[in-house]
Amino acid sequence: MDIFESFCRTCGNECLESLCIYEESVSALDKMVPIAEMLETCLPDSLPPMVQSDDYPKQICRICVNKLTIAYEFSHQWMGAHREFNVALKFEQRRKRSLASKSQSNQVKPKDEQLHTEVTDTVPLKIEPEVAAISAVTAEVKSSSNSKLGFKCGICQKSFHTEKACRFHFKFSHKDL
Template identity: 65%
Template sequence: MDIFESFCRTCGNECLESLSIYKESAQALDKMVPISDMLAACLPASMPPLDPEDDYPKQICRICVKKLSMAFEFSHQWLGAHSEFNVALKFEQRRRRSQASRSQSQTQSQTPTHPAKPKNEPLPTDPADAVTPKIPSKRAAPATDEAKSSSESRPGFKCGICNKCFFTEKACQFHFKFAHKDL
């Protein structure tokens, strides 16, 4: 309908400089994104989808485009962080399950198994890769089953910044990424 020809679809105000929702793109996430795609991504699921054939206004004012770009970028930032946290949480859950099953099998089978020795690799020059293998102590320990069992459950990787220990290199890298992100 022509009655909404000069009104912004998002704020309802009359606007002189408007952009077409279905034909124009705007800058978001360092690229040009169609305005209709940004609106579709930011609108609640309870709303009907955008339709170029409906009777609502087909334009958006420049102020609302700026707000829409910010909302679109925020939404993608949220989803990216959420995805990374999910990966880290799943990894931590697997590590805990593995640790629990390892300790359960050790108590059931009174014959300890020896873990693979960590590789002796040169220290990284990039602080983002500050993961160093934990070197076992050279002190002589009593050769009892209890001493062997406790040495097997020691983590094999250590954060080069705070010296916190981890069972896998990947866990140590996740720790570094989240705990020392400002370095």
């Protein structure tokens, strides 16, 4: 409808310099993103979906575009962090299950099989670019018949089955170092 021709759909104010929601794109997350896509991403599912043929205003003011861009980038940041935390939690759950099953299998072994000395070597741990602030972090490689945890964090001494797991732990647990 023409009665909303100069009004912003998001704040309801009349605006002189506006962008068309369905035709314009703005820069967000280092790429051009359509304004309609950003609105659909940021608006709650409880609202009716945006339809280009509805009677609501088709414009958005520059102030609201700036706010929308910030909300869109925040939403993507939140989702990225959430995905990484899910991976870390699943990894930790698997590690705990593995430790529990190994401790149960160790209880069945004869005592003289468990009495082996532990050998410790130090090897450099590859550091992901995000954690490049510490260049001299090391992991201890343990080899013994009663433990299959071959990598240890050089900071908190937590043990891991693989070097990749140790690096992943380091990235999330010691990211401030």
